[in-house]
Amino acid sequence: MNGDYGDLKVFSGRNCKQLAKRVCDHLGIPLGGARTSLFPDGEIITKLEDDVRGRDCFVILSTCEPVNDNIMELLVFCDCLRRASAARVTLVMPYYGYGRQDRKDEGRVPITAKLVANLITAAKADRVLAIDLHAAQIQGFFDLPVDHLSATPVFFEHFMSQREALGDLCLVSPDVGNVKVAESMANLLDADLAIINKRRLSGTQVDVGNLIGNVAGKNVLMFDDMISTGGTVCEAARLVMDEGATDVISAATHGVLAGKAIERLAESPISRVVVTDTIPMTDRVAPLNDKLTVLSVGDLLGEAVGRIHNNTSVSELFRSTAGVKR
Numbered sequence: 001m002n003g004d005y006g007d008l009k010v011f012s013g014r015n016c017k018q019l020a021k022r023v024c025d026h027l028g029i030p031l032g033g034a035r036t037s038l039f040p041d042g043e044i045i046t047k048l049e050d051d052v053r054g055r056d057c058f059v060i061l062s063t064c065e066p067v068n069d070n071i072m073e074l075l076v077f078c079d080c081l082r083r084a085s086a087a088r089v090t091l092v093m094p095y096y097g098y099g100r101q102d103r104k105d106e107g108r109v110p111i112t113a114k115l116v117a118n119l120i121t122a123a124k125a126d127r128v129l130a131i132d133l134h135a136a137q138i139q140g141f142f143d144l145p146v147d148h149l150s151a152t153p154v155f156f157e158h159f160m161s162q163r164e165a166l167g168d169l170c171l172v173s174p175d176v177g178n179v180k181v182a183e184s185m186a187n188l189l190d191a192d193l194a195i196i197n198k199r200r201l202s203g204t205q206v207d208v209g210n211l212i213g214n215v216a217g218k219n220v221l222m223f224d225d226m227i228s229t230g231g232t233v234c235e236a237a238r239l240v241m242d243e244g245a246t247d248v249i250s251a252a253t254h255g256v257l258a259g260k261a262i263e264r265l266a267e268s269p270i271s272r273v274v275v276t277d278t279i280p281m282t283d284r285v286a287p288l289n290d291k292l293t294v295l296s297v298g299d300l301l302g303e304a305v306g307r308i309h310n311n312t313s314v315s316e317l318f319r320s321t322a323g324v325k326r
Helices: 017-027 067-083 112-122 136-141 152-160 176-188 231-242 261-267 283-288 298-309
Strands: 008-012 034-038 044-048 056-060 088-093 127-131 146-149 169-173 192-200 206-212 219-227 247-255 272-276 292-295
Touching: 008 017, 008 298, 017 056, 017 298, 034 067, 044 067, 056 067, 056 298, 067 088, 067 112, 088 298, 112 136, 127 298, 136 146, 146 298, 152 176, 152 272, 152 292, 169 176, 176 192, 176 219, 192 231, 219 231, 231 247, 231 261, 261 283
Parallel strands: 008 056, 056 088, 088 127, 127 146, 169 192, 169 219, 219 247, 247 272, 272 292
Antiparallel strands: 034 044, 192 206
């Protein structure tokens, strides 16, 4: 990528070293030097090893499990850069923790996605860069600029390279909230579209109801923003197989894989699980190794970081592919 990056610095939190290195490789710059460690009582401290005075600084850190620790690390990192006189601080959150708590869906509950936005604003970040927020309105929770990216260019490139092998393909949205993105991907891949109407019973239980569309004799690609406990996608896979689907592939930007998700996916009729590295995959996903494919959003993030630094359009990245959830 071409550009002037003389005063650009990209740093990584503890959980995103590999992803941050990919971003820096795309930009052709070294990863910024910083150390984050814990005091014996569990308190976090960050020490910068590079001069950032007057620099445009980006910190890459996913607020995934352990969510609270990672959010605190991000805030401490932001404060460290501010006190070291960085000219601008952008927090790059490939995965935004607490994103599902975006509204009051019953009485006497918090809107924690807004609370996290308030904390980031209070830490005096200048802007936020995120990928596939669970709800698009989270952008409005911030009193600062938010660049909301979609991982669809990464998925499109991957599946387009296999399009002939995928044969008679049908995109299935496991819930109505992701229909527009699934429809855009269906159009790009010249595939049919089907929708599953689900009802969430609790944080771990879902009732997968009706299938709208025809999947008989087709290869199904289920497309969503995240796989959390795996309940939705596994039940949806069984439903489409019962309706005559030939094969089921599950694709999601964020592989949260909480609770019994790994066991559920391993035992499900899903033949492949395709996620990105917005959340780092650890050894715990070993039971899924035969099914799991991890795509990198490093080049996508690198391009966005470069465009933000040079004050050029970020939305141009998505002109030829499906956009973000709106």
